[in-house]
Amino acid sequence: MSQMIMNNTLIDSIDVFDIIRSIKDPEFPNTLEELNVVNEDLITVDNSTENDYCTIKIYFTPTVPHCHLAPTIGLCIREKLNLLLPKKSKIEILIKPGTHQTEDTINKQVNDKERYIAAMENKEIKKLVLECIEETE
Amino acid sequence: MPLELIGSISDGLCPERIWHVAWHPSGDILASCGNDKQIQIWAKEQNKWVLAQSLEGHEQTVRRIAWSPNGKYLAAASFDVTTSIWENTSSDPQDIEFTHVSSLEGHNYEVKSVAWDSTGTLLATCSRDKSIWIWEMQEDNEFECLSINSGHSQDIKCVAWHPTLELLASGSYDDTIKFWKDIDGDWECLYTLSGHTSTVWDISFNSTGDRLVSCSDDRSLLFWKYFEGADKWKNVCKLVDHSSRPIFSIDWSHLNDKICTGSGDDSISILEQDKSASTADSEQYKVTIKHEKAHNSDVNCTRWNPKYPNIFASCGDDGTIKIWKVIE
Numbered sequence: 001m002s003q004m005i006m007n008n009t010l011i012d013s014i015d016v017f018d019i020i021r022s023i024k025d026p027e028f029p030n031t032l033e034e035l036n037v038v039n040e041d042l043i044t045v046d047n048s049t050e051n052d053y054c055t056i057k058i059y060f061t062p063t064v065p066h067c068h069l070a071p072t073i074g075l076c077i078r079e080k081l082n083l084l085l086p087k088k089s090k091i092e093i094l095i096k097p098g099t100h101q102t103e104d105t106i107n108k109q110v111n112d113k114e115r116y117i118a119a120m121e122n123k124e125i126k127k128l129v130l131e132c133i134e135e136t137e
Numbered sequence: 138m139p140l141e142l143i144g145s146i147s148d149g150l151c152p153e154r155i156w157h158v159a160w161h162p163s164g165d166i167l168a169s170c171g172n173d174k175q176i177q178i179w180a181k182e183q184n185k186w187v188l189a190q191s192l193e194g195h196e197q198t199v200r201r202i203a204w205s206p207n208g209k210y211l212a213a214a215s216f217d218v219t220t221s222i223w224e225n226t227s228s229d230p231q232d233i234e235f236t237h238v239s240s241l242e243g244h245n246y247e248v249k250s251v252a253w254d255s256t257g258t259l260l261a262t263c264s265r266d267k268s269i270w271i272w273e274m275q276e277d278n279e280f281e282c283l284s285i286n287s288g289h290s291q292d293i294k295c296v297a298w299h300p301t302l303e304l305l306a307s308g309s310y311d312d313t314i315k316f317w318k319d320i321d322g323d324w325e326c327l328y329t330l331s332g333h334t335s336t337v338w339d340i341s342f343n344s345t346g347d348r349l350v351s352c353s354d355d356r357s358l359l360f361w362k363y364f365e366g367a368d369k370w371k372n373v374c375k376l377v378d379h380s381s382r383p384i385f386s387i388d389w390s391h392l393n394d395k396i397c398t399g400s401g402d403d404s405i406s407i408l409e410q411d412k413s414a415s416t417a418d419s420e421q422y423k424v425t426i427k428h429e430k431a432h433n434s435d436v437n438c439t440r441w442n443p444k445y446p447n448i449f450a451s452c453g454d455d456g457t458i459k460i461w462k463v464i465e
Contacts, residue, residue, distance in 0.1 A: 052430060053403070088434060090382060090401065112310070112336065112354075113401075113435070114200070114294070117154070117172065118216050118247050118265070121197045 011054050011087055013043040019084045020058070023076050024132045026069045035063055037073060042096060053088045056081070059096040066101050072128065074110030075119055080133040140405070140428045143448070144460030146179060146186045155452035157201045157438045162208040164444025166233065169458055170199035176213050176223070178233055179458070186460070189233040192223055194240075201250045201295075206257045211235065214248035220262050224278065238278040243270055243285075252305075254298040259283075261305050263293035269307055269317065271324055284324035286317055295339050299346045300391065306349060308337030314351055314361070316370070332359050332372050338384060344391035348373075352384035352398055358408075360420060373420045380404065382435075388449070390441040395463065396422070397449050399436030404429045405451055407463055432457060 017040040021033035032038045042059040058077060062070045074093045081091055093110050095103045109115055119125045152173035159168045167179045167186070176192040176199055197216035204211055208230075211223045220241040227234035246265035253260055260272040260280065269286040292310035299306070304327075305317040314330040314337055335354035342349050349361045349370070360374035382401030389396050396408040407426040414421035432453035442448040447463040 050429075051403070052433065108310075108335065114249070115265075115292075117198060121216055 010047050011045055011056070011085065011089070012047075013040055013045050016043050016045060016056055016058065016081065016085075019080055020077050022135065023073075023080060024134075025063070026072045026076070026128060026132055028063070032060070032073070032077075037061055037063065038077070053090055055090045055092070057092045057094070059094050061096045061099045065099060070095065070100055070106050071109050072125070072132075074106065075116065075125070076129050076132045078110070078116060079120065079129050083133075139464050140407070140426055140431075141462045141464050142459055143462045144181075144184075144186055145457060146459075147455075147457035150177065150188050150191075151456045151458065153456045154198075154454045155437065155456060155458060156198065158440050158450045158452045158458055159202045159204055159211075160440055160442050160444075160450065161204050162206060162443055164442045164448075166208075167450055167458070167460075168202050168204070168211060169452055170202050170213060171452075171456075172198045174199060174215075174217075176202055176211070178211075178235065180233060186458075190235055192221075192235055192237070194221055194237055195219070197247075200248065203251045203253055205253045206255060210238075210253075210257075212251045212253065212260055214251040214262060216247040218242070218244050218246060218248060218264070220244075220248050220251055220260075222278070222280070239280055241270075241272060241280055243282060244268070249293060250295045252296045252298050254303060254305075255301055259298075259303065261296045261298065261307075263296045263307055265292040267291060267293060269293060269296060269305070271305070271317075271319075284319075286324050286326070288315055288317075288326040288329075289313070292336075294337060297340050297342060297349075300342055300344060301346055304346075306340055306342070308340045308351060310336045312337065312353075312355075314340060314349070328370050330361055330370055330372070332375070333357065336383075339387045341387050341389040341396075343389045343394065348389075350387055350389055350396060352379075352387040354383040356380050356382070356384060358384065358387065358398065358422075360422060362420070371418075373418065374422050376408075376422065376424075379406070379424075385435065385437050386439045386451075388440050390446070390449075391443065392441070392446040395425075395441070395447070397439040397441060397451075399431075399439040399451055399453070401435045402429075403432050403434060403436060403453070405431040405436055405439055405461070426463065428461075431461075432459070 046055040152171035155171040180189040195215040222239040223235040244264040272280040289309040333353040358376040380400040386399035411421040434454035
């Protein structure tokens with residue numbers, strides 16, 4: 001796809017939701033949609049014309065307020081979007097306010113791009129993430 | 138005052154994500170590193186930048202690189218928890234022929250940054266393991282660890298030596314900047330600067346070393362000045378909302394005092410002090426150039442050429458290196 005077509009592609013919250021809804025929870029045999037971890041209404045996409053990129057903000061709701069796998073869910077969402085989004089995007093992934101005991105800590109970790117890259121270079125974490133985001137028919 | 142693009146490297150030899158660029162002290166050679174685990178050394182041939190050598194050996198991303206002050210050595214900090222040292226073994230200093238001479242091991246997690254002191258004998262490395270290691274270079278290319286400094290409560294993102302003194306500054310995911318010095322044989326934390334509300338991504342001293350500038354995930358730039366009488370570093374200028382995204386890079390030119398920044402909003406800015414509006418306690422810095430869409434993705438690093446004024450290099454997540462000139 002040429003750069004010009006890519007940059008003219010408009011992405012909306014439905015496109016983003018369609019990519020992340022089928023991600024498997026790292027702990028349970030369900031998808032993030034089934035567990036209500038992700039929800040289309042908690043996704044906003046800004047396709048502002050002054051930039052070449054769109055800005056995506058996703059709030060997710062951990063299954064329990066002490067969920068220790070919340071950072072892994074954040075990794076899965078980011079990795080799958082980076083692999084499948086047709087357009088260059090700036091992605092912000094945040095815990096839905098009030099739904100996790102260490103909300104700020106997780107938000108900071110999940111949005112640190114250096115931590116994200118380093119985590120994906122860790123073989124075990126990468127294996128877990130790829131298993132969760134694998135598409136199965 | 139615009140920016141002119143005077144060079145560009147993006148010919149398939151670059152990795153997808155370029156984290157860092159570093160100028161050789163001669164100003165004619167540039168090194169870069171990224172997610173292909175290699176270090177690229179670029180030399181200018183008839184107005185074109187060509188790949189002179191690729192250094193392989195790291196098992197993961199190479200995050201930052203640093204030239205020794207004499208340009209003979211290159212140090213590289215990697216996510217594979219090691220720091221590699223390379224020596225130019227060519228008999229002709231104009232030639233490039235780097236050989237791996239040492240691998241520094243000790244950090245428990247990713248090494249994020251590396252820096253040589255002004256004499257070229259001390260090397261500092263920092264890591265997600267929250268420690269800073271000070272290494273001394275011995276005559277046989279061996280490195281001895283002089284000190285392991287703990288004090289930051291989180292991941293340490295960057296280290297920078299004072300331009301003339303044996304004083305080290307570090308910036309961290311714990312939102313602070315700390316200064317470290319050898320006091321009677323023990324490295325101690327002398328000062329802790331608080332002011333940023335998120336990760337400090339990069340720091341840079343001015344040429345005389347009495348000021349430091351920092352950039353952060355909080356989208357702001359803070360300017361710090363050393364007050365000798367009080368023996369304190371104080372914040373003398375705060376530029377909030379400098380960017381709409383995290384600011385990953387900042388560099389203070391030692392040739393003409395200009396400052397360049399690179400941001401997650403794909404832009405590059407040039408700043409200068411407004412001396413007429415500055416007082417002893419409060420200084421003004423203004424953005425003289427804001428160049429949007431400088432790269433096609435996050436700008437990870439901006440570095441001034443150490444020899445030719447107004448020239449700097451940048452690199453980013455678009456896999457390109459660009460050379461810019463500030464037109465005055």
